[in-house]
Amino acid sequence: MTRYIVIGAGAVGGTLGGKLTQHGIDAVLIARGEHGQALVESGLRLRTPDENLTLPVAAATGPTGVRLRRDDVIVIATKTHQAADALTQWADQPVYDGETVAGTAGELLPVLTMLNGVASELLALRYFRLVYGVCIWLPAVHLEPGEVIARSAPVPGLFHIGRYPASASADTALLEQIKADWTKAGFAIQLPADVMEWKYNKLLSNIVNAIQALVGKNGDFASIVKQARAEASGVLDAAGIAYASREMEAELRAIGPKVRPVPGEPDELGGSSWQSLARGTGNIETDYLNGEIALIARQHGLAAPINTKIASLARIAAATGQRPGDISADELATILGI
Structure with a gap:
C-alpha cells in the first residue's frame, strides 16, 4: 500500500x-x-x-x-x-x-x-x-x-x-x-x-503573490499585477520557454478549486507570500517567483526591472518584519516607476 x-x-x-x-x-x-x-x-x-x-x-x-x-x-x-x-x-x-x-x-x-x-x-x-x-x-x-x-x-x-x-x-x-x-x-x-509547461503557467499566476503580500488591503494593485505579469510573460516568450495558455488554465479551473467562505474567517485571506509576512517568518519565497523572472531575463540578456524590484522589496519586508499593508498600492507603484 x-x-x-x-x-x-x-x-x-x-x-x-x-x-x-x-x-x-x-x-x-x-x-x-x-x-x-x-x-x-x-x-x-x-x-x-x-x-x-x-x-x-x-x-x-x-x-x-x-x-x-x-x-x-x-x-x-x-x-x-x-x-x-x-x-x-x-x-x-x-x-x-x-x-x-x-x-x-x-x-x-x-x-x-x-x-x-x-x-x-x-x-x-x-x-x-x-x-x-x-x-x-x-x-x-x-x-x-x-x-x-x-x-x-x-x-x-x-x-x-x-x-x-x-x-x-x-x-x-x-x-x-x-x-x-x-x-x-x-x-x-x-x-x-x-x-513544466503548467509550472511556468503557474509562475505567471504567482507574480501577484509578493504584490498582495506587500500591499494587503491597502489599495488597488490590479494595474501593478497586470504590468508585472506582462513583463514576466514577455521574458518567458523571449527566452523561448513554453507555458500552458491562459485559455487552457481557464478550462481546467472549471473543474478545479472554487473558493468559498470558511466560517469564522474573512472572505479574503492571502496567498503563500502574504502568509509569510502575516506570520512574521523572516523569509519569503519571492526569489523563486518574481526573482525567477529576473534570473531568466539575465540569462538571456534581457531586463525585468519591475519583477526584480518587487523581489527586492519582498526580501526586505520579510527581513525587517513588515506586515501586509505596510505599504500602499500607490506607494508601491511610485517605487516601481509605473
Missing part, C-alpha cells in the same frame, strides 16, 4: 495530508517547530467551507520519527527556499525492505516536488533519482500551529503531476496510483506530458 510522506505540512501539505488521512489513505505529515509538535500531540485541525475537523494524523517533526519503506512516496511541500534543506535531510535516509536496509531514499523512492516556482525539480535531481513535478492550485492558509484552513470546496485543489524531466521514462503505474489515491481524497488530478 502506497504511503505518502508529506514534508512541509503547512497550508498545501497539511491540506493534502489531512484529506488523505480523512479518506483512509496512508500519509505521514512532517512539520517543524510548534506546528509539528501540535500535529504530533493533538492532530490536525482542518477547516474548510463545509467541515471543521480534528484529524488524528500520523505526524513527525523530522526523519528520525519515520522508518521509510519501499512503497513510500516522498512529497516535498515546503516553500521553495526551504526545499534544499528538506531534500538533503531526507535523501540519504535508509529505506527498509522488511528488516533489511535496501538503500537510501534518494536511490529508491520517488519524490514529488509540490512547490511554487520552477526551480525545485532541477534541485531535487541532485538528490533523488526519480523526480515528479507537481503544479499546485490549492487555496489554503496556515497561520496557527496545528491548524490549516482549506478555502475551496467540494474540490480542495487541482494538481498537475508529471515526471521531470519530461524526456525521462515515467512510471505510469505510480502516476495512476497517485491519481487514484488523491482523487479518492477529493482532489482533481491531471497527468500532462510535460508538467
Whole structure:
C-alpha cells in the first residue's frame, strides 16, 4: 500500500495530508517547530467551507520519527527556499525492505516536488533519482500551529503531476496510483506530458503573490499585477520557454478549486507570500517567483526591472518584519516607476 510522506505540512501539505488521512489513505505529515509538535500531540485541525475537523494524523517533526519503506512516496511541500534543506535531510535516509536496509531514499523512492516556482525539480535531481513535478492550485492558509484552513470546496485543489524531466521514462503505474489515491481524497488530478509547461503557467499566476503580500488591503494593485505579469510573460516568450495558455488554465479551473467562505474567517485571506509576512517568518519565497523572472531575463540578456524590484522589496519586508499593508498600492507603484 502506497504511503505518502508529506514534508512541509503547512497550508498545501497539511491540506493534502489531512484529506488523505480523512479518506483512509496512508500519509505521514512532517512539520517543524510548534506546528509539528501540535500535529504530533493533538492532530490536525482542518477547516474548510463545509467541515471543521480534528484529524488524528500520523505526524513527525523530522526523519528520525519515520522508518521509510519501499512503497513510500516522498512529497516535498515546503516553500521553495526551504526545499534544499528538506531534500538533503531526507535523501540519504535508509529505506527498509522488511528488516533489511535496501538503500537510501534518494536511490529508491520517488519524490514529488509540490512547490511554487520552477526551480525545485532541477534541485531535487541532485538528490533523488526519480523526480515528479507537481503544479499546485490549492487555496489554503496556515497561520496557527496545528491548524490549516482549506478555502475551496467540494474540490480542495487541482494538481498537475508529471515526471521531470519530461524526456525521462515515467512510471505510469505510480502516476495512476497517485491519481487514484488523491482523487479518492477529493482532489482533481491531471497527468500532462510535460508538467513544466503548467509550472511556468503557474509562475505567471504567482507574480501577484509578493504584490498582495506587500500591499494587503491597502489599495488597488490590479494595474501593478497586470504590468508585472506582462513583463514576466514577455521574458518567458523571449527566452523561448513554453507555458500552458491562459485559455487552457481557464478550462481546467472549471473543474478545479472554487473558493468559498470558511466560517469564522474573512472572505479574503492571502496567498503563500502574504502568509509569510502575516506570520512574521523572516523569509519569503519571492526569489523563486518574481526573482525567477529576473534570473531568466539575465540569462538571456534581457531586463525585468519591475519583477526584480518587487523581489527586492519582498526580501526586505520579510527581513525587517513588515506586515501586509505596510505599504500602499500607490506607494508601491511610485517605487516601481509605473
